Amino acid sequence: MQNIGEAFHLALSLVLSGEADLYEIVGLSLQVSLSATVLACAIGLPIGALIAVSRFRGRGLVLIVMNALMGLPPVVVGLLVYLYLSRSGPLGFLGLLYTPGAMIFAQTILIVPIVAALSRQVLEDLHAEYAEQFRSLCLTRWQSITTLLWDGRYALLTVGLAGFGRAVAEVGAVIMVGGNIDHLTRVMTTAIALETSKGDLPLALALGIILLVLALGVNAGVQTLRMTAARQAHV
């Protein structure tokens, strides 16, 4: 086992060398987590918007459940998705288990509640401001929802980012349904876990560094967008 300083040095040179295996892992991570984020937004934003503009019995309960689901443990999601996708499971015929598709599936389930709950909050605040004007204009519920989604787009971008951050950083769900197969389902988090246990600290560290830089980069991008939005009085 090398000392930490040496490991860091090797990790940095790995990152900078643009080694193909390393960037294949990074690429798959991004592909899986971005796909999951897009899917989760497609499902979660309409749910959040609908709940934000609706009043119905049991709404309080729905909110509690939705908030609780935000903290779903990834391994539990992994287990459930595994059961569904395994050969004898209800979705076994899809043959998705141990493919990137299964990982996207699991991460989508993991972050739909995050997107739905956070967007509900954002859109409900916006709706409180717009509701009377909407009623005066006799907008349909559909018109109200699309207007809220569009006018809240910058805030919702942050919601999507929170979902992406959770997806790209989790290891429990993807390892259970993806299996960490080299060149097929190995992503950054599963590779870090594996390489660390094998004692290949430079590779684990290299991936860790890239994961951090990614997180910083995405956050910086969204921050810039938000500042642009604020300048145009969008917040």
Next chain:
Amino acid sequence: MSDLPITAVPPVARPRDEAAMSRPLLPLRVSGLRLAADGAALLDGVELSLAPGGCTVIMGPNGAGKSLLLKMLHGLLVPGGGEVSWNGTPAAQATARQALVFQKPVLLRRSVAANLDFVLKARGRDRARRDTLLREVGLLHKARQPARLLSGGEAQRLALARALATDPEVLFLDEPTASLDPASVLVIERIVAAARDRGTRIIFVTHDVGQARRMADEVVFLHRGRVAEHSRADVFFPEPRSQPARDYLAGRIVL
């Protein structure tokens, strides 16, 4: 808004009755209209009849219930009692044929032009009217600017343009010139008068006595959630009959 004691009319209260759709909205009859929150009567048995045509100015001290009354006439709030009847049509089903310029205008987080495009599209109106409307309220040169960066007076003018975009049969205005400079006040008054002359029924809340004199065909004076006086303008201003209105016009404190 579920925590408010005053309940809003659920959205999508659209008129179904075809015959009612083609009937004129006026005359308006309001009887025994009540609204209470936390045991306090905010509107305390409002009785009011409005004939077709012209401009009714609603006056009264702060907190008299003017804004609440407008919202109830417009069908945005559920009455705690009593009735609002627009020539037989309940308020909640008359909303689509009316427009309200709110005391605090709510503008979408879009450009000035896009705010109008939105309403014209949502209500199926001719999009080409946008620039005409903007020119009318003097905002054409600000069309591309984010609406939320408009000054208070400009925002009011955009809100008026948006209200006119829906071709309302009844136009409610809640202190639409409260933050405008004198020249803009006259611009707004001219636009509102033009709408009135085209047959739009105007119901206008203002604290500006000079403006009330210029605009009003009749005045409704609201005091503590009741109609204290309802008189023709040429009667009200020289010789108000009710004590609260006399005090108000004389600049004495009305409580």
